[in-house]
Amino acid sequence: ALICVSLAAAESFTNPIYPRGADPWVIQYNREYVYCYSRDGQIHVAKTNRLERIGYAPGVAVWKPAQGQPFSKELWAPELHRLQDRFYIYVAADDGANRNHRMWVLEGDSKDPQKPFQLKGKIASPDDHWAIDGTVLSWNDGRLYFIWSGWEGNENVRQNLYIAPMSNPWTIS
Numbered sequence: 001a002l003i004c005v006s007l008a009a010a011e012s013f014t015n016p017i018y019p020r021g022a023d024p025w026v027i028q029y030n031r032e033y034v035y036c037y038s039r040d041g042q043i044h045v046a047k048t049n050r051l052e053r054i055g056y057a058p059g060v061a062v063w064k065p066a067q068g069q070p071f072s073k074e075l076w077a078p079e080l081h082r083l084q085d086r087f088y089i090y091v092a093a094d095d096g097a098n099r100n101h102r103m104w105v106l107e108g109d110s111k112d113p114q115k116p117f118q119l120k121g122k123i124a125s126p127d128d129h130w131a132i133d134g135t136v137l138s139w140n141d142g143r144l145y146f147i148w149s150g151w152e153g154n155e156n157v158r159q160n161l162y163i164a165p166m167s168n169p170w171t172i173s
Helices: none
Strands: 025-029 032-039 042-048 060-063 073-083 086-094 102-107 118-122 131-138 144-151 159-168
Touching: 025 073, 032 073, 042 073, 073 131, 086 131, 102 131, 131 159
Parallel strands: none
Antiparallel strands: 025 032, 032 042, 042 060, 073 086, 086 102, 102 118, 131 144, 144 159
């Protein structure tokens, strides 16, 4: 049977683990839960050994973009991945104009996701269209694929999901 649930506009849901976070991303690494998020124009990483404490674990700012760059503003949905023995963060960012949102790759330390990350560069297909919410699909045999939401052209007519093979964690091949 199909069940349809409708919530009244006055009803809301508060995340019991972390009430202030948007676009959460959590991985498990070395028996700890590692939470990557954006706040105040920076990317932060928090660690704890108990998932229900992730919202209270002290976060460390691991990357702050330089001002006046195409990646300086509107940092959305950062995802932390451990690939090829390093940490990478994939984040959507722009220069303050949503039409310029693109995906960017940050490279981190090999062992500690709370050490500073460096901008590796933009990750984009050759047509370089609007892109957000990027993630990596990693096969057991080492193959990598980048998946993102984007526009086919230069206008927001419709968002599509795209997938492309990667030659390394920062390049679509």
